[in-house]
Amino acid sequence: MTDWGVVFRACTDRLVKLGSSLTEEQLATTVPATPSWTAREVLAHLAGGPSSILAGDADDAPSPAWTERHVTARADTPVAELLAEVGATVDPVCAMLADGGRPIIVWDRSVHLADLHEAFGLSRPAADTWEPVVEAVRPRLARILGDADAPAYELFRGYFSRRSQRQLRDLFPGASAEQLADVGVFGPREDDQPHPAEG
Known part of the structure; x- marks a missing residue:
């Protein structure tokens, strides 16, 4: 059983360290795969998402309108x-997760941490911030792709x-167009995305 609180803390520690190191120029950089958010706006969403959930404002989560409220506010x-x-x-989210809360907020933090790493050409984030997530979604990927294999990241x-x-x-290479279109939980995309730096 994954301890999602541990994963959330790991993601948060890396996020705060990275966010604290960004220059004003980097903060103004558009982050690929987001709704054309800058790095500063990604941080605004990552601040607002947990606050909204803890305040009970999650009826329309994770819709674009919900995430945009975090950024605008x-x-x-x-x-x-x-x-x-x-x-x-962090502490209240971890308490919520320990009480059986869904780990979607952890996955969101993990994904956007990786978005920031790739936007700035950094190496991929530490494995403890994303490996538990991919293990959790493997059953769905297996239903779509069968026994096809690829690097976990x-x-x-x-x-x-x-x-x-x-x-x-x-x-x-052996998957059909229909299978590939079903892989992404937010739908297929046509624009190539950056990869993390080696190392």
Whole structure:
């Protein structure tokens, strides 16, 4: 049984460290695979998502309108305050997860941490921030792709629609177009996405 609180803390620790290191130029960088968000806006969403869930504002989660509220409400919030909000929700989110809460908020943090790494050409995040997620979604991927194999990190990125159909064809050359279109939980995409740096 995965301890999603441990994964959430690991993601948060890496997120705060990365967010604290970004320059103003980097914060203004558009992050691929997001709704054309800048890195600052990704941090705003990652601050707002847990706060919204803990406040009971999640009826329309994870719709575009729900995520956009996080970004809009924090448009003028300094990065230090965004990261403080990111950190402040860790204990209550972990308590919620321990009580049987769904781990979607953990997966969201994991995916966007990887988005930021790829946007800045960094190596992929530490395995403890994403390996438990890909293990959790393997049954669905197996139903779609059968016994097709690929590197675990690429399965993680593909599942969350972070790889284009062309990139997925390279990963799964034996899969049909219909199978590949079903891989991404947010639907197929046609724009190639960056890969993490080697190392």
